[in-house]
Amino acid sequence: MSFYAFLGAIEQGLVYGIMALGVYITFRILDFPDLSVDGTFPLGASVAAVLIVHDINPYLSTIIAFFAGVVAGVITGILNTKLKILNLLSGILVMIALYSVNIRIMGQPNTSLLGYDTIFTPIEAFFGAERYMISPVVFLVVVIFLVIAMTWFFHTDIGLGMRGTGDNPKMVRAQGINHNFMVLLGLAFSNGLVALSGALVAQSQGSADVNMGIGTIVAGLASVILGEAFLDARTVFRGVLAVVLGSVVYRFAIAVALSFRVGSFQLNPSDLNLITAIIVTSALVSPGIKKVFKSRL
């Protein structure tokens, strides 16, 4: 693997790691399989891209994109908690609705950011460094901030309530916690992060596309599961760290698989979904493999 591909995998692992952190909140903390992220990821990208094209400050645009995700998450939450629609279906409804919404926002299926200032432009100018060096560092800073913030949040009273809600809603209600509100709050936060990830990806690759969200949930889940296979998530901090680690490992595994060559046979980018399925499957069975090895020793 070239140095360029190596940096690329780290960069992608980190920026999609932000999305994976959002997926971690819904899937692991809240036990809510939220599929709306396939729509909120491009939502964040679309909102940020359109605002940037309209000469809004890229940092402000990115923050607004985060809140667009928050709103989408709240809608999923309302469908589930107030209208009593099954959690899986609530997410799917928001996901498909967002497909149309995203095209409305952009007025077209995609928006190019070529030639516009992004959040990277001032940093590049300040350090006088190239983009491929700058963006991994920027993403790393954001990820470190999020890991610290999430670890702190999940140890506060509200954070404990949210973790309890996913674990044992009956107990949480009996202890005076409005569990529906916790679900709403978690979905808002989660989808905000996913939209933020979308906004950053759009700016780093130079365009937003309505189809860029396809498979977001699978990549997010793959990261969560891979991370747990590598790092035993006993504490919240380790759990959150595992997600980021999993996301980076996932991107590396894809990069390695794509450079894989036997004779004249080579894998294509179109084989990505198959590769992902194989990676997730092997991560899922890995604890079993470890056990077999241990019992033989």
Added chain:
Amino acid sequence: MIELKNVTKIFNRGTINENVAIKGLSLKIDQYDFITVIGSNGAGKSTLLNLISGNLTPEYGEIFINDKNVTNLPVYVRASFIGQVFQDPLSGTAASLTIEENLAIALKRGKKRGLGLGVKRTDREFFKEQLSKLGLGLENRLKDRVGLLSGGQRQAVTLLMATLVKPEILLLDEHTAALDPKTAAKIIELTEYFVDEYKLTVLMVTHNMRQALSLGNRTIMMHEGEIILDVRSPERDTLQVKDLLEMFARVRGEELVDDKLLLA
């Protein structure tokens, strides 16, 4: 003081499975009452507890806690008055959270939850002191996840959590039924200790008639959604299990046929 006025609960109303679980029931629970509730399966014991806790809302009638009408308040609002221990020892605690985190959630019952740290250093000392009362050595395992504990240990922690903030009423729904006899005896011992220590008002459902008579100061017997017997100390003190059975037969004009009640 808790008061139920003419409460009726109907399940599957308007369908072929319609079932009147509680029929115009009125009950006044005085402060410091420790009431044991007995009755055969389907008598409405658990439904009664669920109506008080807010898991269920009645079709008719009203429920008051300290003269406040709570009939339509959701569970999490009523929780500030109520401590609960369930039959399933796993349902009162969150397995993936540590012992201290579970206790921290319980310590905030009825209080506002914000973005302050859930488990503070000062809380830890308090939790240790409280856990040592259980006599299970859990005071040295604050950072262990609750999922690592046995069912009996978890039920003991649940009991502690239900009383950590003094409730207006403690609802115990056959909270020893799923435990082995030795652990069940330990939980009963702890229950008596906490009730005595904090001067609690208790409503306890049990299938064990001997236990029903030996614990607390008042026993009510339910049948088909109604209270058919309500005895207090001192009249209750001389009662035997066979007296209860006779009373049941006299009131209903039928034999009590429930193995679980007779064998217990």
